[in-house]
Amino acid sequence: MLALRRGGSEALIPPEVLARMIRHLEAAWPQEGCGVILRSGAGEGGSWRVIPLPNVSPTPHVAYAFAPEAWLQVCLDADARQEEVACVFHSHVDAPAVFSAEDRRQAAPSGIPLLPQVSYVVVAIRGGRAASASRSVWRAGDFQTVPLALADFRFEKPV
Incomplete structure (x- = not known):
């Protein structure tokens, strides 16, 4: 599962939610796909939606x-x-899964984050398939980025 920031703490997104996100991004190829993941409730009983x-x-x-x-x-x-x-x-088409300078400018115009408690996930899509991913969060005045294991996203369960 992937841990995302929520109100200063971390929340684990279920693999089937991540799989929905990946399917959307792969379907958008050869254009960049984009969207959001919403969460309601707290703890393990919370629900998730991919939009x-x-x-x-x-x-x-x-x-x-x-x-x-x-x-x-x-x-x-x-x-x-x-x-x-x-x-x-969002996805990057045939490019690395890095939080680019343009991504940073959009997320933090003038160096001020628009959504400071939100995680940003970038997925590299090559030839219509997810190849790599990263997660960026705002910490200590800048975005910190870590790679994500795609195995976390390949959980296929009927939803």
């Missing part, structure tokens, strides 16, 4: 952008369901 979002970037092969109206709807729905954004995710 794929359309990539409205003018250059979707090398960048991603959420449509403002889609992002607003996610936020309104999450608030109504008492959920929190646990993760923002």
Whole structure:
């Protein structure tokens, strides 16, 4: 399972949720895919939702952008369901799974994080398949990035 930040602590995302995220990102190839993972409840009894979002970037092969109206709807729905954004995710097409300079600029314009308690997951998609992944979190005034084992994402269970 993958640990993501939540309100200053770590929360474990079930493998089947991660598998849904990977399937969405692989299906988006050869464009970058993107979306969020929402969480409600606390502890082991919490529930998770993967919300794929359309990539409205003018250059979707090398960048991603959420449509403002889609992002607003996610936020309104999450608030109504008492959920929190646990993760923002996107893919890099035929490129490394690193939190790029552009990713940093989008997540922290002027060096101020927009979602400081949220994890950012980047998945490298090569030839339509996930090849590698990383997770970045805001700590000590910058994003800290660690690689993720893709074995964590290959849990295939009917959902």
